[in-house]
Amino acid sequence: MSVRSEEFRDSINTITKEGKRNWIFAKRPKGKLYNWRTLVSIVYIAVFFTLPWIKIHGEPLFMLNILERKFILFGMIFWPQDFFLFVIAMLTFMVFIVLFTVVYGRVFCGWVCPQTIFMEMIFRKIEYLIDGDAEKQKNLMRSSWTLEKIGKRTAKFVLFFSLSFIIANYFLAYLTGMDNVLMLVKEGIAAHLSTFIPLIIFTFVFFAVYWWFREQACLIVCPYGRLQGVMLDPNSIVVAYDYVRGEPRGKISHHAEEKKGDCIDCLDCVRVCPTGIDIRNGTQLECVNCTACIDACDAIMTKVHRPTGLIRYASENNIAKNEKLKITPRMVAYSAVLLVLVMVLTGFLLSRKDVQATVMRAQGMLYQEMPDNKISNLYNIKLVNKTRKDIPVTIKVDDDEHRGAEIKMVGKPLVVPKESVGDGVFFIILPKDQVHNRKNKIELEIYSGEKKVQTVKTNFIAPNM
Numbered sequence: 001m002s003v004r005s006e007e008f009r010d011s012i013n014t015i016t017k018e019g020k021r022n023w024i025f026a027k028r029p030k031g032k033l034y035n036w037r038t039l040v041s042i043v044y045i046a047v048f049f050t051l052p053w054i055k056i057h058g059e060p061l062f063m064l065n066i067l068e069r070k071f072i073l074f075g076m077i078f079w080p081q082d083f084f085l086f087v088i089a090m091l092t093f094m095v096f097i098v099l100f101t102v103v104y105g106r107v108f109c110g111w112v113c114p115q116t117i118f119m120e121m122i123f124r125k126i127e128y129l130i131d132g133d134a135e136k137q138k139n140l141m142r143s144s145w146t147l148e149k150i151g152k153r154t155a156k157f158v159l160f161f162s163l164s165f166i167i168a169n170y171f172l173a174y175l176t177g178m179d180n181v182l183m184l185v186k187e188g189i190a191a192h193l194s195t196f197i198p199l200i201i202f203t204f205v206f207f208a209v210y211w212w213f214r215e216q217a218c219l220i221v222c223p224y225g226r227l228q229g230v231m232l233d234p235n236s237i238v239v240a241y242d243y244v245r246g247e248p249r250g251k252i253s254h255h256a257e258e259k260k261g262d263c264i265d266c267l268d269c270v271r272v273c274p275t276g277i278d279i280r281n282g283t284q285l286e287c288v289n290c291t292a293c294i295d296a297c298d299a300i301m302t303k304v305h306r307p308t309g310l311i312r313y314a315s316e317n318n319i320a321k322n323e324k325l326k327i328t329p330r331m332v333a334y335s336a337v338l339l340v341l342v343m344v345l346t347g348f349l350l351s352r353k354d355v356q357a358t359v360m361r362a363q364g365m366l367y368q369e370m371p372d373n374k375i376s377n378l379y380n381i382k383l384v385n386k387t388r389k390d391i392p393v394t395i396k397v398d399d400d401e402h403r404g405a406e407i408k409m410v411g412k413p414l415v416v417p418k419e420s421v422g423d424g425v426f427f428i429i430l431p432k433d434q435v436h437n438r439k440n441k442i443e444l445e446i447y448s449g450e451k452k453v454q455t456v457k458t459n460f461i462a463p464n465m
Contacts, residue, residue: 013277026273026276029272029290029292031296033291034292041120052170052178052181057075063174063175065175071086076349077386082352095337095341099331102330103235103325104236104237105237109289119215160211164206165203167202219285228283235315238315239293240283241263241279241311242311244319246262247261270293272292353453354385354387355448355453357381357446357453359379361377365378366461367461374429377461379426381395381426387419391418391448392416392448393414393415394407394414394447398443402434402442405430407427408427411425432462438464439461440459442457442459444456444458
């Protein structure tokens with residue numbers, strides 16, 4: 001294998017030495033893997049545009065309403081009181097990403113990342129349809145403003161902006177619900193200006209990304225490419241060039257004495273790359289594992305009657321030492337941590353209460369002595385109803401611990417509205433012979449109908465006995 005220069009790592013192909021934008025005109029990809037990616041993208045896009053319309057009991061299946069602090073995941077409602085569940089879920093997701101990257105590299109980026117899906121499978125296809133393949137796109141950019149160029153630029157602008165507007169509407173639907181988006185359409189902009197302004201901002205952001213920023217989002221904004229440098233090891237599976245088989249590269253020669261590798265230096269793998277890299281230089285942060293270079297190389301190898309797979313999914317050890325994938329201690333450690341986090345998250349989800357109660361003694365209030373040798377304390381209760389129905393609530397004291405205890409509500413019986421917060425005031429009344437200390441622990445049982453939903457501990461203040 002020839003010694004390769006590492007100078008390519010000092011810069012990225014999308015920026016010139018003068019610091020200006022270097023436009024990448026990627027050749028239209030085609031091949032087996034590209035067809036599979038297209039099928040995955042069709043399913044992905046169908047799910048993306050379908051989910052906001054699906055409801056369970058009148059609520060969206062999936063919604064992340066940050067402003068109202070209401071989150072719905074697969075029909076289950078989460079409130080700020082459940083924030084710790086999101087922290088655990090985020091940790092679980094991060095460990096999963098780390099483990100997945102350690103083993104399979106950046107497969108996520110190339111196959112299911114929203115940026116890649118929308119850029120390569122929607123907007124790029126539209127560009128190929130209007131402007132043509134890479135060479136035609138270059139010529140069109142360099143040409144003067146003729147009627148043909150104006151027409152193509154106008155058509156592309158309108159389609160790109162319209163799609164960005166549609167995506168922004170769905171993005172907003174994931175945040176506030178499709179009902180709010182439809183209400184904006186029905187009642188007009190003036191009635192929902194606070195919703196329309198974010199919608200326009202989202203539209204211009206998406207348009208700017210897909211019209212101009214493009215692959216820069218992966219190279220500059222997204223930290224994942226840089227993180228892979230510390231996540232990958234020689235056993236990680238990445239899109240890789242088999243330099244053992246391919247080097248020394250060179251044009252096809254009919255001279256038997258010239259010993260060359262299988263790479264004929266056709267540069268098709270470079271022309272088809274959406275970030276403009278040469279995969280033959282090795283793993284690079286710009287590579288999103290889109291597999292376009294694999295399809296391009298396989299097509300060339302087939303034409304020159306050489307085995308395919310010169311560029312393929314492989315690990316460094318697989319190429320250098322012809323080793324199969326190994327289970328490393330790091331993979332085992334990450335898997336163990338992931339398993340523990342999944343178990344903890346599952347346990348919390350299964351034990352999550354539909355009604356959450358907080359009970360506190362009324363501030364500034366002492367005990368009150370009552371007739372018949374009884375003592376009362378005043379309490380405030382705050383209840384969170386995480387369900388989609390109104391819940392009547394009753395409070396009881398454990399009879400086994402405090403016989404003769406009474407609960408006396410102040411005002412109307414407690415009914416907590418659906419997906420809301422309710423509060424109330426009540427007295428706990430105990431016989432004097434049931435209290436033995438200045439501060440006594442007492443357990444309250446919160447019931448919804450006949451079902452006990454929570455047990456709450458509090459203090460009961462009494463005179464010194």
